[in-house]
Amino acid sequence: MKLRLALCCLAALCHSLVASAGPLEEQLTTYAAAAKIANPAFAGFSAARGEKLHTTRFALGKPDTPACTTCHGSDPRSSGNTLTGKRIEPVALSASPGRYADPAKVEKWFKRNCNEVLGRACSPLEKGDWLTFVSSR
Amino acid sequence: MTFPTRPLVLGLLAVGFSALIFSRAQAGGGHYYPPVTDPVVKEECGSCHLAFPASMLPAASWQRMMQELDNHFGDNASVDPALAKKITAYLVANAGDTGGQAYGSKLLRGVTPASAPQRITSLPKWVREHREVPDWEWRHKDVRSKANCTACHADAELGHYED
Structure with a gap:
């Protein structure tokens, strides 16, 4: 009886460990593989690089949106505002749990926002760094 | 007995009087526009700005807008073709000169649908209704854009644009 209970607990534990590799982790793995192909010296994503990307004033895309923080605000744990007055949920994962659970949605916004701020698509390295940054906050 | x-x-x-009041109330005096109910349209059209009610523009406007999403008021807002088709179908079915006629007809007064106007804020009726809003109010930090309906119309998300 006791053995069965222990086995059940072990099974539950294993299951929760497997389940923790959610869509965000899988997406980061995909970006990591692409980053490695682009640069064989790639040694993992960096939250610090992600933060720099988030706060740098590039002014390479639309004049209205020189930086990510133009709309998202400077504090990742606070909500932002679009130029048309729509509230944007905080980017920090701790403040918006479940925000990055849909990889297609994440890709859609990278496509739109990188173009608006940088005037080009973001690289897998930049995407991975940024996601690592917001996950760490 | 005399006839009463x-x-x-x-x-x-x-x-007769209540019927008149009721019909005016139903048409909202031209101030009620049913909000977008389709979850896909709400998500795709409503993340950057209020998902504007389909009855605010004629069908031809929505068709043109959905074909020009790569330059959507200066933004590249393109979506994949299957999604675009779905969104277009909803907007066209509920446009101010089709399914949403009861709500949009006043706002679209004086508009030739075939001219496919793109900006709700340049419709003659819209301009007339907002003529008393001073310039500084439009430039206020909580307004900034004429597309920011909710800044002044607190119940815009619910379809009410009275005041």
């Missing part, structure tokens, strides 16, 4: 003319006339007047 007076009560009858008064009664009919009361009925």
